[in-house]
Amino acid sequence: MMSSQHGSALPNRNAPFVLDARALNRAPGSMREEHRVVSAPSRMGLDMIAIDKGRDVTLDLRLESVSEGILVTGTVSSIASGDCVRCLEPMDLDVEVPITELFAYPHSVTSATTEEEEIYRLIDDLIDLEPVVINGLGLELPLQPLCSEDCPGLCTDCGVPIASAEPDHGHDTIDPRWSGLLDKMGSADSSKN
Ligand SMILES: [Zn+2]
Ligand SMILES: [Zn+2]
Structure with a gap:
């Protein structure tokens, strides 16, 4: 599932998940690593558990120039917070989103032959990783978060954890x-x- 927004709006160069690919110079084979810690621009994740706005998010990425665009691989990791569905206590969860995504050059064959919503594109030599991270969090975070696998839940008689x-x-x-x-x-x- 990908957002269909990218392709038109110009990413903000200073946004936390926007990566500048200009240095790679469209030279296939060239690569660089991107390691940074950014602040989550908004609550990111699911209803039950998410990375809170302002929380540190660590990007460990490799940007690689390939013939069709820039291949981004690596991980985006942080701590998600929510409530255990069994005992209702607040809980934190380490979350790591694996990233493997091609950002196609606007005029590449891949870009021309692929539906707008099926591929990410470089816009003005910028990579907006935010929709990729949001989609990845949707897959990595549990729909039913548990503080521990064997959380005993609430007392059925009085309701205490x-x-x-x-x-x-x-x-x-x-x-x-x-x-x-x-x-x-x-x-x-x-x-x-
Ligand atoms: Zn629990
Ligand atoms: Zn009880």
């Missing part, structure tokens, strides 16, 4: 030695009414 409750937390059924007595008290009560 089991993980943070006393070790012997429970609502045991009444001791059988007392249940007979309580039955009698219950029937005595009802006989009064």
Whole structure:
């Protein structure tokens, strides 16, 4: 799934996920690495869990000039925050989005023969990686985030998170030695009414 926005709007050269490919000079075989830490420009991810706006996002990328454009490979990583769907406690999750994406030159064969929405393009020698990161986060982040694989969830009787409750937390059924007595008290009560 790709955004269809790219191709028209000019990327902002100073935006956190915009990479300048001019230095590669359209010389196939040339490459450079891009390592930077940027600040998430907005909340990025899913409803349940996402990278919060302003959080550090680390880009470890390789830009490689190929005949049709610039091939971007590497990873984009950060920490996503959300709530565990089982115990509802806030949680953080390391997330790493693998990147392998070709940004085609505007007049390349690939660009001319591919539908607008099926490919990313270089615009003014700039690569806007943001839609790629957003799509990647949609694939990497869990739809149902869990604070741990074996999160015990909430007590079904009182609703406290089991993980943070006393070790012997429970609502045991009444001791059988007392249940007979309580039955009698219950029937005595009802006989009064
Ligand atoms: Zn949990
Ligand atoms: Zn309980």
